[in-house]
Amino acid sequence: MTDSRSEDQAVDRSMGRRTVIGGAAATALAAAGFQAVPAYAGGSYSGGSNGRTVRLSVMGTTDLHGNVFNWDYFKNTEYDDTAHNDIGLAKVSTLVKAVRARIAKERRTPAPLMLDAGDTIQGTPLAYYFAKIEPITGGHVHPMAAAMNEIGYDAAALGNHEFNYGLDILRKFQRQLRFPLLGANAQDWTTGLPVFPPYVLKRVHVPGEKPITVGILGLTNPGIAIWDKANVENKVKFGGIVELAKVWVPRVRKAGADVVIVSAHSGMDLSSSYGDALPVPENASALMAEEVPGIDAVLVGHAHLEIPERLVTNKATGESVVLVEPLKWGMRLALIDLDLQKVRGQWKVVGRHSQVLNANTVAADPNVTKLLQKDHDKVVEYVNSKIGTCTEAMSAATAPWEDTAALDFVNFVQADAVSKALAGTPEAALPVLAIAAPFNRAAAIPAGDVSVRDVAGLYIFDNTLLAVTMTGAQVKDYLEFSAQYFKQVSGPGPFTPDQVTNAPTPTAPGGTPDYNYDILGGLAKPLAYKIDIAKAVGARISDLTYGGEAVTADQQFVVAVNNYRQSGGGNFPHVKTAPVLYNRQVEIRQLMIDYVTTTGEVNPNTFHTTDWSLTANGAPVVITP
Numbered sequence: 001m002t003d004s005r006s007e008d009q010a011v012d013r014s015m016g017r018r019t020v021i022g023g024a025a026a027t028a029l030a031a032a033g034f035q036a037v038p039a040y041a042g043g044s045y046s047g048g049s050n051g052r053t054v055r056l057s058v059m060g061t062t063d064l065h066g067n068v069f070n071w072d073y074f075k076n077t078e079y080d081d082t083a084h085n086d087i088g089l090a091k092v093s094t095l096v097k098a099v100r101a102r103i104a105k106e107r108r109t110p111a112p113l114m115l116d117a118g119d120t121i122q123g124t125p126l127a128y129y130f131a132k133i134e135p136i137t138g139g140h141v142h143p144m145a146a147a148m149n150e151i152g153y154d155a156a157a158l159g160n161h162e163f164n165y166g167l168d169i170l171r172k173f174q175r176q177l178r179f180p181l182l183g184a185n186a187q188d189w190t191t192g193l194p195v196f197p198p199y200v201l202k203r204v205h206v207p208g209e210k211p212i213t214v215g216i217l218g219l220t221n222p223g224i225a226i227w228d229k230a231n232v233e234n235k236v237k238f239g240g241i242v243e244l245a246k247v248w249v250p251r252v253r254k255a256g257a258d259v260v261i262v263s264a265h266s267g268m269d270l271s272s273s274y275g276d277a278l279p280v281p282e283n284a285s286a287l288m289a290e291e292v293p294g295i296d297a298v299l300v301g302h303a304h305l306e307i308p309e310r311l312v313t314n315k316a317t318g319e320s321v322v323l324v325e326p327l328k329w330g331m332r333l334a335l336i337d338l339d340l341q342k343v344r345g346q347w348k349v350v351g352r353h354s355q356v357l358n359a360n361t362v363a364a365d366p367n368v369t370k371l372l373q374k375d376h377d378k379v380v381e382y383v384n385s386k387i388g389t390c391t392e393a394m395s396a397a398t399a400p401w402e403d404t405a406a407l408d409f410v411n412f413v414q415a416d417a418v419s420k421a422l423a424g425t426p427e428a429a430l431p432v433l434a435i436a437a438p439f440n441r442a443a444a445i446p447a448g449d450v451s452v453r454d455v456a457g458l459y460i461f462d463n464t465l466l467a468v469t470m471t472g473a474q475v476k477d478y479l480e481f482s483a484q485y486f487k488q489v490s491g492p493g494p495f496t497p498d499q500v501t502n503a504p505t506p507t508a509p510g511g512t513p514d515y516n517y518d519i520l521g522g523l524a525k526p527l528a529y530k531i532d533i534a535k536a537v538g539a540r541i542s543d544l545t546y547g548g549e550a551v552t553a554d555q556q557f558v559v560a561v562n563n564y565r566q567s568g569g570g571n572f573p574h575v576k577t578a579p580v581l582y583n584r585q586v587e588i589r590q591l592m593i594d595y596v597t598t599t600g601e602v603n604p605n606t607f608h609t610t611d612w613s614l615t616a617n618g619a620p621v622v623i624t625p
Contacts, residue, residue, distance in 0.1 A: 024098075024101075025097075025098040025099075025101035025102045025105075026102060028094065028095070028098040028361070028362050029095075029098050029099065029102060029357065031361040031362070032095055032098075032333075032357035032358050032359070032361045032362060033355070033356070033357055033358050033361075034335070034355070034357055035355055037337060037353045037355075039053045039055055039339050039351070040053045040339035040341070040350045040351030052341070053339045053340065053341055053350070053351070054108070054109070054110065054206055054209065054212070054339070054340045054341070054347075055109055055110075055337055055338070055339050055340075056110055056112075056113075056204060056212055056214070056259065056337075056338045056339075056340060057099065057103055057112035057113075057335060057336065057337050057338075058112060058113045058114075058115060058214075058261060058297065058299075058335075058336040058338070059096055059099055059112055059113070059114045059115070059333055059334060059335055059336075060114070060115045060116065060117065060263070060299040060324070060326060060333070060334035060335075060336065061089075061092055061115075061116045061117070061326060061330060061332075061333060061334070062116060062117035062118060062119070062159075062265070062299065062300070062301030062302075062325065062326055062328070062334075063117070063118070063119045063159070063301055063302065063304055063327075063328040063329065064089065064116065064119065064120050064123075064144065064328075064329060064330055065119055065120070065122060065123025065124060065127070065161070065328065065329055066120070066121060066122060066123040066124035066126050066127025066128070066143075066144060067087045067088045067089065067123070067124055067126075067329045067330050068088050068089045068090055068126060068143050068144065068147050068368065068372050068375075068376070069088045069090055069126075069364070069369070069372075069376055070086045070087055070088045070090070070091060070364065071088070071376070071380075073124060073125040073126065073379060073380065073383045073453075074125075074383070074452075074453055074456040074457070074460070074589075075453075076380070076383070076384065076453060084360060085327075085329075085331045085358075085359075085360055086330075086331065086359050086360035087329040087330050087331055087359070088329070088330045088359075088364070089144070089147040089148065089151065089330050089368060090147070090364035090365050090368040090369050090372075091330060091359040091360075091362055091363075091364050091365070092151070092330045092333055092359055093147070093150070093151045093364075093365035093367070093368045094359075094362040094363060094364065094365045095333045095357050095359060095362055096114060096151055096152075096333065097365065098362070099112060099333075099335065099357075100112060107207075108206070108207045108208060108209075110204045110205060110206050110212060111204065111205070113154045113155075113202060113204070113214060113216075113261075114151065114152060114153045114154050115153065115154060115155050115156065115157075115216060115261070115263050115299050116148070116153060116155075116156035116157065116263065116299075116301075117156075117157050117159070117263045117264060117265050117299045117300060117301030117302075118156065118157045118158050118159025118160070118161075118162065118220060118221075118263070118265035118301050118302070119159030119160065119161045119162070119265065119301060119302065120144050120148075120156065120159060120161075120162065120173075121142060121144055121161070121162055121164075121165070121169070121170070121173055122161040122162070122164045122165065123161065123329075123462070123587075125379050125382065125383050125452065126143055126375065126376065126379045127143075127144065128590065129378070129379045129382055130142050130143060130375070131164075131165040131169050132165070133382060134378075135165075135169060136169060136172050136173060136176070137168055137169060137172050141176050142172075142173050142176055143372050143375045143376075144173075145173055145176035145177050146176075146371055146372060146375075147368050147371070147372060148177065148179070149176075149177065149178045149179075150367060150368055150371055151368070153177075153178075153179045154179055154200075154202055154216070155179055155180050155181075155182055155200050155202075155216045155218065155263065156177070156179065156180075156181055156182065156218070156263065157181075157182050157183065157218035157219060157220060157263035157264065157265050157299075157301070158181060158182065158183035158186060158196060158218065158220040158265065159220060159221070159265040159301060159302065160220065160221040160223055160224045160227055160228070160265065160302070160585060161585065162181075162220075163224050163227075163228040163231050163232060163236075164228060164231075164585070164586070166231050167231060167232075167235065167236075174196070180197045180200045180218075181196055181197070181218075182196060182197050182198065182199060182200065182216065182217065182218020182219075182263065183195075183196035183197075183198070183218050183219070183220045184196075184198030184199065184217055184218060184219055184244050184245075184247075184248045185219050185220060185222065185238055185239040185240070185241065185243075185244035186220055186224075186236055186238060187236065187237050187238065187239060188236070188237075189234055189235050189236060189237050192237075195236055196218070197218075198217065198218065198248050198251075199215055199216060199217040199218065199248060199251075199252050199255075200215075200216050201213055201214070201215055201216075201252075201255060201256060201257060202214045202215075202216065209342075210347075212258050212259060212340060212347050213256050213257050213258045213259070213347075214257065214258070214259045214260075214261060215252035215253070215255065215256075215257030215259065215260045215261070216261050216262075216263060217245070217248055217249060217252055217260060217261070217262045217263070218262075218263050218264075219241050219244060219245060219262060219263070219264045219265065219266065219288075220238065220265045220266075221238070221241075221265050221266055221282060221302055222238040222239065222240055222241065222280050222282065223238075223282045223583075223585075224236075224238050225237060225238050226583055226584075227583055227584045227585040228584060228585070229584070230421075230584070239280075240279075240280030240281070240284070241264060241266045241280070241281070241284040241285070241287075241288050242280070242281075242284055242287055242288045242291050242292065243280065245262065245288045245291075245292040245295070246291070246292050249262075249292050249293070249294040249295055250294060252294075253294050258340070258346060258347035258348070259296050259297075259338060259340070259347070259349060260294055260295050260296055261295075261296060261297045261298070261299065261336075262285075262288070262295055262297070262298045262299070263298075263299045263301075264285045264288065264298055264299070264300055264301065265301040265302045266281075266282065266283050266284050266285050266288075266300070266301070266302055267282070267283030267284075267285060267300065267301075267302045267303030267305070267325075268283065268285050268286050268300050268303060268305065268307055268310065268323060268325060269283055269286055270283060270284065270286075270287060282302075283302065283303060285298050285300045285323055286310065286312050286323060289312040289314065289321035289323060290312055290313070290314060290315055291314075291315065292314070293314050293316040293317045293319075294317075295314070295321050296321065296322075296338060296349045296352065297321065297322045297323070297324075297336050297338060297352060297354070298321060298322070298323040298324075299324060299325075299334060299336070300323050300324065300325035301325065303325065304327065304328040305325050305327065306325065306326065306327040306331075306332060306356060307323070307324060307325040308324060308354060308355050308356045309322060309323075309324055309353065309354040309355060310322070310323045310324070311323075311352070319349075320352060321352075322336060322338075322352040322353065322354050323354070324336060324354035324355075324356065326356045327356070330359055331358070331359055331360070332356040332357060332358060332359065333356065333357045333359065334354060334355075334356055335354065335355050335356070335357060336352070336353075336354045337351075337352070337353045337354070338351070338352050339351035339352070382452065383451065383452040383453050383456075384451050384452070384453060385451060385452070386449040386450065386451060387450060387451060387452055387455070387593065387596050387597045388450045388596040388597065388599065388600045388601055388602060389448060389449060389450060389600070389601050389602070390445050390446065390447055390448065390450050390601070390602040390603075390604075391447065391601065391602070391603045391604065391605070392405075392447050392604055393444065393445065393446050393447040394406040394409060394444065394445045394602070394604060395443070395444040396438055396439075396440060396441055396442070396443040396444065396458060397441050397442070397444070397625070398623075398625065399438035399441065399519075400438045400441070400485075400497065400501050400514055400517060401497060401500060401501060401614055401621075401623050402613070402614070402623070403519075403609075403610045403611055403612050403613065404608075405604035405607075405608035406443065406444070406445065406458055407436045407437075407438060407519055407521075408521055408604070408607050408608045408609070409445075409458065409592070409602065409604070409607060409608075410434075410436040410458060410459060410588070410592065411434040411435070411436045411519070411520075411521035411560075411607075412434075412521070412523065412606075412607035413588070413591050413592050413595050414434040414435075414436070414465055414560040414588060414591070415432045415433065415434040415521070415522070415523035415560050416523060416595075417465060417560070417586070417591050418432055418434070418465070418467040418558060418560045418581075418582050419432045419523055419524075419558075421467075421582050421584070422467070422558065422581065422582065425581075427469070427558055427581055430469070430556050430557060430558045431522060431523075431524065431525065431546060431547075431557050431558070432467075432522070432523040432524070432557070432558045432559075432560065433475070433520050433521065433522050433523070433527055433557050433558070433559045433560065434520070434521055434523070434559065434560035434561075435518040435519065435520055435559065435560065435561050435562075435565065436518070436519055436521070437514065437515045437516065437517055437518050437519070438514045438515075438517065438519075439458075439459065439460050439461060439514065439515050440457060440458070440460050441514065442457075443457040443458045443460075444457070445457075445458065445602060450596055450602060452593050455589075455592050455593050455596055456589050456592075456593065458592065459588055459589040459592060461515075461562075461564070461589075462587055462589065463562035463563055463564050463587070463588050463589075464562065464563045464583075464584075464585045464586055464587055464588065465560060465561075465562065465563075465582070465583075465584070465586055465587075465588050465591065466560070466561055466562070466563055466566045466580055466582060466583045467558050467559065467560045467561070467580070467581045467582035467583075468558070468559055468561060468566065468575060468578035468579060468580055468581065469556060469557065469558055469559070469578055469579050469581060470556075470557050470559050470574055470575070470578050471553065471554055471555060471556060471557070472544075472551040472552050472553050472554065472555035472556075472557070473553035473554070474573070474574040474578070475520070475527075475544075475551065475557055475559070476541055476544055476551070476553075477573045477574060478518070478520070478572055478573055478574060478575065479520060479529060479531075479541045479544070480537075480538050480539075480540060480541050481572055481573050482516075482517055482518045482519075482572070483531045483533070483537070483540040483541060484503060484505055484512065484537045484538075485501065485502065485503060485512045485516065485517035486500055486501060486503055486531065486533040486540075486614070487499065487500055487501070487502075487503040487533070488503075488533060488534065488535075488536065488537075489533050489534055489616050489621070490534060490616070491534070491616055491617075491619075492615075492616045492617075492619040492620060492621050492622055493616070493621055493622040493623060493624075494622040494623065494624050495621065495622070495623050495624070496623070496624065496625070497623055497625055500533065500614070500621070500623060501514075501517075502514070507571065515570075516570040518565070518570075518572065519612065520559075520612075521611060522546060522547070522611075524547075525546055525547030525548075526546075526547065526609050526611045527544075527545070527546050527551075527611060528543065528544070528545045528546075528548075528611040528612065529541055529542070529543060529544045529545070529611070529612050530542045530543045530612065530613055530614075530615050531612065531613070531614050531615065532614075532615045532616065532617065532618070533614055533615070533616060533621065534615075534616040534617045558581060559575070559578075560582075561575055562588060563583075563585075566578075566580070
């Protein structure tokens with residue numbers, strides 16, 4: 001398979017867009033953390049070109065999740081986090097141009113390639129808007145396609161989130177790209193043949209030498225079969241990362257590749273968010289590098305980790321494979337350097353190295369900014385516009401110590417989504433519960449007009465929704481663990497909030513954070529309980545009922561949880577090992593926004609009841625903020 005664009009066109013396009021040149025490029029790269037690495041200095045090979053080493057550089061991004069601008073749409077301000085990362089393709093573009101400019105100055109060095117490892121079209125209101133509000137199927141170019149075309153990518157792998165909005169949106173996005181969207185293990189349901197290009201060959205010009213043929217193989221995550229079952233069942237199936245790499249890497253080599261790079265939307269190490277539901281691992285990039293001969297480098301995605309360099313030895317060949325994962329959202333740009341020499345007239349990788357460059361040190365590329373400013377402004381207007389109304393104000397200010405409509409709303413939306421997804425399954429008859437934590441005491445949905453930002457304020461993290469099965473005994477254990485959030489008291493008060501909440505524990509000596517206090521609620525019927533904070537930790541939950549009847553130890557429940565909690569965040573009992581029934585990787589925050597947009601109204605009377613309370617030796621606890 002070959003790219004439809006000629007080698008010269010690709011080089012001309014990338015070099016023609018260079019805005020950072022000469023010393024400015026070096027300064028920009030140094031600020032971003034670039035480290036110059038000496039070229040391979042080993043002995044020359046028989047038939048080599050006097051032992052001359054040629055360095056091929058490959059840049060990469062992953063898990064961009066709809067980020068073009070360094071902007072937090074939910075906060076309506078410039079993005080920032082505790083590490084002061086910056087995000088978005090506009091900043092990535094500046095780094096890309098700096099790398100290209102630096103390499104262009106080096107004599108007899110080939111132009112670099114630019115790749116992505118997936119999860120591109122979902123994750124921000126910018127991405128959501130052009131999938132749901134003004135879908136690109138109507139003709140508008142997706143902002144991520146426009147930005148990536150402007151930057152000049154050479155190939156990208158499919159991510160699992162590419163399937164969130166259905167195949168029509170994905171196919172339209174694919175057609176808008178000026179580079180191939182790869183997925184060797186995305187296979188036709190019936191024939192097993194790839195439904196996206198498995199790989200692409202790029203002929204890279206080397207001054208004074210024969211070109212280097214680079215094979216780029218794309219692999220996506222087999223978990224799509226579970227997470228987006230509704231969109232892919234009976235249409236697309238997904239083979240294992242390692243299994244399909246074993247099929248396709250030899251084919252890429254046979255097609256003429258001197259170098260094979262895998263862009264894999266699969267995390268570095270063996271772990272899974274869906275347990276044993278599939279017979280293949282979710283995160284298998286390092287295993288693939290060990291097990292499949294013929295791979296030179298892997299651009300890793302999916303896990304949202306920063307791994308500047310990992311070298312893995314292939315078991316069959318003894319050759320090293322370099323792997324790199326550049327965090328997420330455009331915070332980092334991966335840079336892989338492969339040193340090549342000729343062996344009996346054929347290019348061979350003799351040295352490899354990788355690093356990541358930090359995007360928070362550079363300004364946004366004005367070309368990308370100008371190209372997508374109108375789209376950005378349109379989405380800013382959308383997130384601040386009315387999407388529905390609320391019949392009465394809901395505040396999370398007192399949510400840590402009393403049952404509030406605000407957190408009941410979160411639980412209602414989660415449980416409702418799970419209940420609908422389980423319809424027609426054997427578990428459909430089980431009672432559905434949900435957990436929510438008071439993430440943001442300042443959050444409130446006003447009475448009257450409600451905007452996207454109002455709803456998003458109740459759920460400030462980009463967690464996704466899962467559902468697991470738990471017994472009544474496990475639910476009680478879970479609540480007991482959660483109740484350690486409260487300090488032990490001797491009487492009913494009155495107390496100020498800080499006298500009762502955020503108790504220190506061995507794992508949180510500075511005090512248990514609000515986000516590690518979970519409140520449980522029921523969907524069809526209320527889950528009710530009391531928390532006696534005069535009692536010792538582990539003996540605080542009493543009067544646990546579902547629908548007015550005592551919960552029995554062996555009673556079965558479906559519990560809607562977020563991915564942070566299910567993966568072990570907070571160390572809550574049972575949930576990490578509980579069987580997973582539902583995991584479509586849908587953001588909880590987006591489910592809440594969708595609910596308001598669809599129904600047009602938030603009415604606390606439809607979901608809010610007072611089902612839990614704090615007591616001290618049976619007496620109600622009084623807290624005065």
